[in-house]
Amino acid sequence: MEKKKFDLNSVIGFILIFGILIWIMYQNKPSEAEVAAEKAKKELVDKQEAQANVDAEKAAVVTEETAPAGDSVQLAKMQKSLGGFAYSATLPSAKNEFTTIENDLVKLKIANKGGYIVEVLLKKYERFRKDSGELVELIKDNNSNLNIQLNTTDNRTLNTKDLFFEPTLTKSGEDQVLTMRLKAGANEFLEYRYVLSPNDYMIGFDVRSQRLNKVLNTTKPLDLKWDLKSFRNEKSISYENRYAEIYFEYEDGKIDYAGVGNHGEETPEKVSFVAFKQHFFSSILITDKPFETSNLESTSLVHDEKIDTVYTKQFQANLPLAFSNGEVDYKMHWYFGPTDYKTLKHYDKNLEKIVSLGWGIFGWINKFLFIPIFGLISTYFPLGIAIIVFTILVKLAMAPITYKSYLSQAKMKVLRPEIAELNEKYKKDAMKKQQETMKLYNKAGVNPMAGCVPALIQMPFLYAAFNFFPSAMQLRQKGFLWADDLSSFDAVVQLPFTIPVYGDHISLFPILAAVAIFFYMKMTTGDQQMAAPQQEGMPDMAKMMKIMIYISPIMMLLFFNNYGSGLSLYYFISNVITIGIMYVIKYKIVDSDKIHAQIQENKKKEPKKQGKFQRRLQEVMEQQEAAKAKDKK
Numbered sequence: 001m002e003k004k005k006f007d008l009n010s011v012i013g014f015i016l017i018f019g020i021l022i023w024i025m026y027q028n029k030p031s032e033a034e035v036a037a038e039k040a041k042k043e044l045v046d047k048q049e050a051q052a053n054v055d056a057e058k059a060a061v062v063t064e065e066t067a068p069a070g071d072s073v074q075l076a077k078m079q080k081s082l083g084g085f086a087y088s089a090t091l092p093s094a095k096n097e098f099t100t101i102e103n104d105l106v107k108l109k110i111a112n113k114g115g116y117i118v119e120v121l122l123k124k125y126e127r128f129r130k131d132s133g134e135l136v137e138l139i140k141d142n143n144s145n146l147n148i149q150l151n152t153t154d155n156r157t158l159n160t161k162d163l164f165f166e167p168t169l170t171k172s173g174e175d176q177v178l179t180m181r182l183k184a185g186a187n188e189f190l191e192y193r194y195v196l197s198p199n200d201y202m203i204g205f206d207v208r209s210q211r212l213n214k215v216l217n218t219t220k221p222l223d224l225k226w227d228l229k230s231f232r233n234e235k236s237i238s239y240e241n242r243y244a245e246i247y248f249e250y251e252d253g254k255i256d257y258a259g260v261g262n263h264g265e266e267t268p269e270k271v272s273f274v275a276f277k278q279h280f281f282s283s284i285l286i287t288d289k290p291f292e293t294s295n296l297e298s299t300s301l302v303h304d305e306k307i308d309t310v311y312t313k314q315f316q317a318n319l320p321l322a323f324s325n326g327e328v329d330y331k332m333h334w335y336f337g338p339t340d341y342k343t344l345k346h347y348d349k350n351l352e353k354i355v356s357l358g359w360g361i362f363g364w365i366n367k368f369l370f371i372p373i374f375g376l377i378s379t380y381f382p383l384g385i386a387i388i389v390f391t392i393l394v395k396l397a398m399a400p401i402t403y404k405s406y407l408s409q410a411k412m413k414v415l416r417p418e419i420a421e422l423n424e425k426y427k428k429d430a431m432k433k434q435q436e437t438m439k440l441y442n443k444a445g446v447n448p449m450a451g452c453v454p455a456l457i458q459m460p461f462l463y464a465a466f467n468f469f470p471s472a473m474q475l476r477q478k479g480f481l482w483a484d485d486l487s488s489f490d491a492v493v494q495l496p497f498t499i500p501v502y503g504d505h506i507s508l509f510p511i512l513a514a515v516a517i518f519f520y521m522k523m524t525t526g527d528q529q530m531a532a533p534q535q536e537g538m539p540d541m542a543k544m545m546k547i548m549i550y551i552s553p554i555m556m557l558l559f560f561n562n563y564g565s566g567l568s569l570y571y572f573i574s575n576v577i578t579i580g581i582m583y584v585i586k587y588k589i590v591d592s593d594k595i596h597a598q599i600q601e602n603k604k605k606e607p608k609k610q611g612k613f614q615r616r617l618q619e620v621m622e623q624q625e626a627a628k629a630k631d632k633k
Helices: 010-026 032-058 072-091 237-242 341-345 360-378 383-425 430-444 453-469 506-529 539-558 564-590 592-604 613-633
Strands: 098-102 108-112 117-126 135-141 144-151 157-159 166-172 175-185 188-196 204-210 222-231 243-248 255-257 263-264 271-278 281-291 295-300 313-322 329-338 491-499 502-509
Touching: 072 157, 072 188, 098 166, 098 175, 098 188, 098 564, 108 188, 108 329, 108 341, 117 166, 117 281, 117 329, 135 222, 135 255, 135 281, 188 430, 222 341, 237 243, 243 263, 243 313, 255 263, 255 295, 255 502, 255 539, 271 313, 281 313, 329 341, 341 360, 360 383, 383 430, 383 453, 383 564, 453 564, 506 564, 539 564
Parallel strands: none
Antiparallel strands: 098 108, 108 117, 117 135, 144 157, 144 222, 166 175, 175 188, 188 204, 204 329, 222 313, 243 255, 243 271, 263 295, 271 281, 281 329, 295 313, 491 502
16 A cells, blocks of 8 residues: 655645635624624614513504514514414515406405405406496405404414415416415414316315414314405395395205394304305305304394495304314315306205295295296297296196186186075074085085185295296396396386385386286186175175275385386286186186086086085084084073
């Protein structure tokens, strides 16, 4: 092995490097003036820090002027008021800035401060009227807040709406993903995650925490509070406010609502979604894991529609976010869009049940008959024509029932003279008169209840239509004849004053509907009076029906003047068609002479076997008659 030699050049190199270092240190040595300046600066910092400690004890929320990341002095100041979440206040994102995500249907604006949605704009819908130039904005100008109250392990109470989140916008395929993180450290945070897909009103919304079990008090749930003051979007604020309410799903599929009237409050459990419904538009929070409890409140903001013209209702929801293994993790969704049955049903989350279609059989008629039939017709015809075609189909379907009802009235009319004779013969014995009348009905083959049953069958369809048309989103801002919006009133005259109940305008379709109702009742009332002779001890139905001829049209005028013109159009066409059908039945189909001959023929035959009800009624009357005779003895 070769012996290592002494390298003189290396020694000289080390000496030169050492000399250069000594020279650099000497050149950078501070002067006496610089030393004094540094000393003064340190004293100033100490003084500022002491003052910051005093101010921090009074601070409740973070100010907009934050220090750059890594500033230990500012961080110490923030920690006095914010604890672990002071970290987020020193990040570059701690500014009043916003991130926008949008697709072809909706545009969302999310704030760094609070991390929640501060603007929601619907791109396909306009306010008040078609071509108004104002798009529907469900959230704007601080009308909505989303806040989670944070209780920390060091006994602080903080609100997320006052703290700054750090935004990160990415893409996952065609989806836009916005992550908002309220940080207590580099890897310790509360996260809101928004996911917006193309052509969708539904927005993914996840709330989760990471490594905050030492920062937050996890012994009780976080309190999420969502509130919204719903903006007016329709021509009539009172009509819109009537359908603005909170809907919610609870206990595995049950749907209920709160908010009808001036104030409503509910405290359901196991809540799967909360919907702030604004007649034709809704803001809905849906959760995969139900909220264990809730407090939902709705307050009307319309007390005088001449003055209160901006908002309809104040909605508020308090919802607990439970911890699991020291962390919060909720998979949720937002829905901001139209309250359209077909659109909501597409999501398969029971959201379509917030559409007001009526309860029980009325809702079934709308869901399984009216909605699919009208939806099919409206694909081929303009909406006004579609209502007329739809009404014709409904009335034709009801025509056999109308025929049965009128035929029963015609039979009763033929028997009226004989019934009058029985009334006169047994006027002092009501029980005997009733027995003989029932015998006459049975012998003639006439059922006195036959005219009532068809009328009762038609009632659910009338009430179903009353619920269907005000909830039909497709009618909104669609015109027909003089009506520019079938979902609102069709004012043809604007009054310079307001008539109580009626309003400050005159709508034409309710007038036409009222006229049609008047002629229909005028046409049918006479036959009803002839068919139902006056019974002793009973109200005079003839007088009552004469009064109703005038009351019904007046009620139509008063109450439907402010309803949607589509509903008034339906009732107008419905009554016109009914008049036509009744005319054909009365003068072209039913022959009174033939009915009379048939009844006389029935009398010659053996009486029909009585039904159980008729037989039981007959037995009761006979027993009462026997008891009465016994008492006389």
